Amino acid sequence: MIDKQLIVNSIFEAVEGQLAKSDIEQTIEKPKYAHLGDYAFPCFTLAKIFRKSPNIIAKEISGKVNNDFIEKVEAVGGYVNIFLKQSEISKGVLSSIVSSQSVYGQQKNGEGQTITIDFSSPNIAKPFSMGHLRSTVIGNAVANIAEKNGYDVVRINHLGDWGTQFGKLIVAYHLWGNKELIEQSPVRELLKIYVKFHEVAEQDDSLNDQARAAFKKLEQGDEEALQLWQWFRKASLKEFEQVYALLGIRFDSYAGEAFYNDKMDRVVELLAEQGLLEESDGAMVVNLENMPPCLIKKTDGTTLYATRDLAAALYRNETYNSTKSFYVVGNEQSLHFKQLFKVLEKMEYGWAKELQHIPFGMMLKDGKKMSTRKGKVVLLEEVLNDAIQLAGKNIEEKNPNLKQKEEIAKVVGTGAVIFHDLKNHRMNDIEFSLEEMLNFEGETGPYVQYTHARICSLLRKGQYNTEISQFEGLSDEAWPVVISLKGFPEVVAKAFELADPSQIAKYLIELSRAFNKYYAHTRILEDDVTRHVKLTLCASVAIVLEEGLRLLGIQAPEEM
The missing domain is CATH 3.40.50.620 (HUPs)
Structure with missing residues (x-):
């Protein structure tokens, strides 16, 4: 399967080693619009090195960037825009997901640690x-x-x-x-x-x-x-x-x-033995550079x-x-x-x-x-129960014949609360709003869960099983979904590197949107030669949505 590293290696050779591979990897962008390609490499930082305009550098590099997975390369306004071979990539991505199932995206950098x-x-x-x-x-x-x-x-x-x-x-x-x-x-x-x-x-x-x-x-x-x-x-x-x-x-x-x-x-003995413990106004401290001393024992010895x-x-x-x-x-x-x-x-x-x-x-x-001393607290269990009740009410209105309604309401309600927190970057303060937290539209956990449930319904109706998986013949409309699926392993690695679960949450929203846009314009269950590959794409999205939600601590119901 294609890896971003292949693109990095190709650009590294094209710029004659004037930029480190790590710098190239950080510089490569995903273009905002599909017509600008699948990857874009801005050449502005190279202008000082080569003493040429970014536009000229982009044209020179575009003629040198190539590998088996690249369809074409264009120079546009100081950017090298790279278009991948859709059929090759789609085949690699879908076969990788279907064969590995929930293991897809697994990284090895922490093995043995x-x-x-x-x-x-x-x-x-x-x-x-x-x-x-x-x-x-x-x-x-x-x-x-x-x-x-x-x-x-x-x-x-x-x-x-x-x-x-x-x-x-x-x-x-x-x-x-x-x-x-x-x-x-x-x-x-x-x-x-x-x-x-x-x-x-x-x-x-x-x-x-x-x-x-x-x-x-x-x-x-x-x-x-x-x-x-x-x-x-x-x-x-x-x-x-x-x-x-x-x-x-x-x-x-x-x-x-x-x-x-x-x-x-x-601990106190070890600090004393190493000569790190000092007295300060009757207390015992460790003096530190560029910050207040660390207080180890108070004046009363506690x-x-x-x-x-x-x-x-x-x-x-x-x-x-x-x-x-x-x-x-x-x-x-x-x-x-x-x-x-x-x-x-x-x-x-x-x-x-x-x-x-x-x-x-x-x-x-x-x-x-929130202050416990002043009694100004909102109990988490009460919020979770309110969310579960609201989820149950929505199920009664939209799908009253659903089996295991109580269990699914629990999964959806708790998922809404968890996702509402994790979709925000962790450093941001969050204003508690029960109304917003329990909103089941837009960038929410229930939206992602519903996308998964919808796909499971399609797979049941289409009687899909992995033995009839096909990996070739997708239309151009499926490409944004494939590209999103391809990015999951990279998102997993980045979420760990930054210790930032919002990377996963935002990715799941993006994948759900890409799939729902595709679903709106494609008759997936239509009995034609592409039916099996369309169902394989659906199955791949369901696998990744379920695994992504699991990483956030949220379940993915098959019905809602």
Whole structure:
């Protein structure tokens, strides 16, 4: 099958090695309009090298670019426009997809390597809100994309299950807690008393002193405090797992902050042994160049997030022998991770250079960050249930005789919520809008899912099976679909390289549009000599749509 690299090699020879192959690959464009070819190479950067105008250079290069897959080459206004042989490419693309099925697009660059991916990480005894959606679905998609690139992936949910908030909760429970109500609805009731604690503490600061004392008891192993903490943790996890089940997300480890309580002394000792630990106003820090010092121990001797994360990084590297580690955590934690990675580099761990923070923008409500303390949260489970209900309503209106309506409504509703997040570049803030999220028209998950379901219907009616696949005889109208299918492996590689699931989401929209345009102008089930090749094209699109949605953590129903 044709690879972009063949075009790169041909241009490299034509420019007599004056540009590196990597530069050529980054420079090659996909023309906006089909009549301008399948690839375009702009010659403007070569003008200084050859001391000629881009138009002249384009004409000279166009006469030298050729290989077995190129139909023709044209020079147009400083660009070298390359047209591929449609029949050859179509045959190669379709046969590759049909023969490899869901394996199509699989990359090998990560084979034999392990990545740990730290994502989701909600706080125990706090609700799983829309604010947690981003880390959860971005992390899951990045994990799937990493596997598609050949890596072994360890999915880690670094739970927020330790800290002074548990002192606050213990005090709040003693003052206002109702055991029966909490057992019925743990997180909702714990949130109520947590919010009340902050409201009352604004008027009575002594509550904060009580909370600090309660957490100190917990740290010292007080039996009652530990029992309450274990109860809060277990009850919260049970609720979280309901949300993960709805989203179809799994983890290999739930080792949270508390897991590293007995592993932090080693970190402090290692830092001291290497002479990296310094005193600063009674606290212990590691001084860093061009950024604030990393605080390791407070004046009262307690450890901090950085200490835990250092312990976690060491543990993960030693336990999983990971070659890379990703942290899918909000953009506001960027400084923390820069400090963390720098400290590990100063400790002379070579693998520290393979640690990567994958930041993302915030989920906003009315232009502001959601706040658990003030009770301004939108519960993720409620949003998912609303989306499922709306999907069910649409099914009742448009296809009331559909089998397994409830299951398909669940797949479509959750898919809408996930896709709405992942179609945006992760660094963008997203304004929470239930109306927009549950819009089933336009650039949405349900649009892609419906395209897949429509194709499955065509394949059933056409009684397609892979044994009657044909790969030649497509009309010119099918070419944009073939070109889009051909690009999937490249998109898979780029999505991993940029740690950006929106590359996949945008690609799926583009492929769906290309197919629907083709479908609108082609009688696919017409019984003529091209019927089987048209069905083969349909089957290829269905395979790639299903696999692309899977990478995003979304299912592709065969009926809708």
